[in-house]
Amino acid sequence: MALIEQLDIAGYRLFDQLRVSGLTRVNLVVGRNNAGKTALLEAVEALVSEGSPFAFYRASLERGETRRGVLKQDSEAIAIDVRRWFRNHLLKPGAHIRIASGGSLPRVLECKVLEVSSDQGPPFVPGGFRLDTKREPRDRASELQLPVQPNGLLGAPPVTMFLDFGPTLPRPVSFVTTRRQTVTELLPLWSRVVLTPQETDVAVALRAIDPAIERVALSGLGDEAVGSVLLHGAVEPVPLGSLGEGTTRMLAIALSLATAKGGFLLVDEIDTGLHHTVMADMWRLVIETAKRLDVQVFATTHSLDCVNALGWLVETNVALGAEVSLHRIERGRDRTTPYTAAEIAAAARHHSELR
Amino acid sequence: MGRPARSSPHRLLVEGQDDLFAIAHLIRARFAAAQSAIDLDAPSPNAPWIEQHDGLENLLKAGNIESAAKTYLRLGIVVDADQVPAAHWRAVVGRLATVGVTVPASPATGGVIVPGYQEGWRVGVWLMPDNARPGALEDFLLPLMPGEDALWPEAVRATDAAVQVERRFGVNDDLKARLRCWLAWQAEPGANLGVAVSRGVLDPLSPAADPFARWVEALFA
Known part of the structure; x- marks a missing residue:
């Protein structure tokens, strides 16, 4: 698969202009709090998934930038505060977001804020805004217009518009957030992996956390879904939840990776719930699987253990190093600092804090 | 310390x-007294963390200098000229060039300081002993010895006599051997170079170390 080698983000959240170059198959993004690590993942998601602002919409839901019962037509509907998508939370005509990738996978996504003109009827509101989205390459539906209320809120109805806007040839995209995922959330991923060659990969990944894990299975429906794990020598499986946060986190990463075949995996704070001793194994599994399944990975961390584990791994395994790079975001700077595998390894050797 | x-x-x-230890003690002696911005004892953001690499070959390994240049606001690099000053200088300059840090093709008296990886950052390179002559740390430290030292001619004679019996060290390492022979006869016999500097056996405040101290100050202060 073609990889994104360079990324330009303008106008999304805290980014005025940001260029990320030197991207490889597996990319670790580091930076201080509020440097924009999560926003960078969201921008990648928007560009490579639907090529629409739906990823921004999901991001707002995840970040809790919602308001309930403020839109007249449906008192219970959730509305998104679109102002958050823009720099300084300023929604005004002319404001615009542009995300573009370079290299062998060139894509562009542009969202522009316009005034609602007097001749436009519903769903556009007088005094409100029109959010125009264009994407390249152009395909069956490459333009989308979303109605935004004068107070900056975007209602639920546009979701169907997002879906219609979906690209002709979508690539799978998995986004693992920092939140602990429930079995119910993991079940749809599991159903796509079970009885495929990737099911074994998942069990192997879990063995990095606990070598006694032989098999894992998710079953049930909706809120009744349960995860079960068969441990070596045991007669009966134990509940997934009894094995600690690291097991569930690793399961979420492994399932998301397996279902992103030929596409993209985005992981926010990849170290969450993982003990520092399993970090190198986690990296080895992620890099090897990403290579085999042709997945491009973007992960964030602010754990020094996580960065160092990657450094030690690529120091001893040059072949894996060729797939890896690290990118440091600094607030207010218009480009990230890219580090090659050799530079990450050097930093780990000399306790240099790249994060 | x-x-x-x-x-x-x-x-x-x-x-x-x-x-590491010789330079750390030299910086400490020089700048602590002056309540300087690079006092190694006081918690000062200007004081550099000194990182040693177990030899020049390791220091020049791909990634080390590049990674540091991309990470630190102020980066100093001190390498020995040995018998090939131009070659060692080129090696360091080449590593810095890969990350876009441009250093003059030849060293300069007083050391070199150039703009670093990001705006406002600095990189300095110092070639031991004095950015001109061949040599190493010992050549830099020798002039810090008190003048007219009675034991120094003896240390030279003793070392040369030993070589006559059997040469066990390289032909370029005579000074290293003589200096350590001399250190073996001090109040604290056989102290390492760092301790010698910290005790003043080799005087860190000697004018001979002024150019290096000025380079350190210009780079880190």
Whole structure:
């Protein structure tokens, strides 16, 4: 698969202009709090998934930038505060977001804020805004217009518009957030992996956390879904939840990776719930699987253990190093600092804090 | 010895342990007294964390200098000229060039300081002993010995006599051997170079070390 080698983000959240170059198959993004690590993942998601602002919409839901019962037509509907998508939370005509990738996978996504003109009827509101989205390459539906209320809120109805806007040839995209995922959330991923060659990969990944894990299975429906794990020598499986946060986190990463075949995996704070001793194994599994399944990975961390584990791994395994790079975001700077595998390894050797 | 935090945004890369301790004690003696901005005892953001690499070959390994140049606001690199000053200089310059840091093709008296990886950042390179002559840390430290030292001619004679019996060290290492022979006869016999500097056996305040101290100050202060 073609990889994104360079990324330009303008106008999304805290980014005025940001260029990320030197991207490889597996990319670790580091930076201080509020440097924009999560926003960078969201921008990648928007560009490579639907090529629409739906990823921004999901991001707002995840970040809790919602308001309930403020839109007249449906008192219970959730509305998104679109102002958050823009720099300084300023929604005004002319404001615009542009995300573009370079290299062998060139894509562009542009969202522009316009005034609602007097001749436009519903769903556009007088005094409100029109959010125009264009994407390249152009395909069956490459333009989308979303109605935004004068107070900056975007209602639920546009979701169907997002879906219609979906690209002709979508690539799978998995986004693992920092939140602990429930079995119910993991079940749809599991159903796509079970009885495929990737099911074994998942069990192997879990063995990095606990070598006694032989098999894992998710079953049930909706809120009744349960995860079960068969441990070596045991007669009966134990509940997934009894094995600690690291097991569930690793399961979420492994399932998301397996279902992103030929596409993209985005992981926010990849170290969450993982003990520092399993970090190198986690990296080895992620890099090897990403290579085999042709997945491009973007992960964030602010754990020094996580960065160092990657450094030690690529120091001893040059072949894996060729797939890896690290990118440091600094607030207010218009480009990230890219580090090659050799530079990450050097930093780990000399306790240099790249994060 | 008080030292700056590893998380300091300033870093000094040196070849080995001897360089690390000799330079650390020299900086300490020079700048602590003056309540300077690079006092190694006081918690100062300007004090560089000194990082040693177990030899020049390791220091020049791909990734080390590049990674440091991309990470630190102030980066100093101290390497020995040995018998090939131009070659060692070129090696360091080549590593810095890969990350876009441009250093003059030849060293300059007083050391070199150039703009670093990001705007406002600095990189300095110092070629031991004096950015001109061949040599190493010992050539830099020798002039710090008190003048007219009675035991120094004896140390030279003793070392040369030993070589006559059997030469066990390289032909370029005569000074290293003589200096350590001399250190074996001090009040604290056989103290390493760093301790010798910290005790004043080799005087860190000697005018001979002024150019290096000025380079350190210009780079990190």
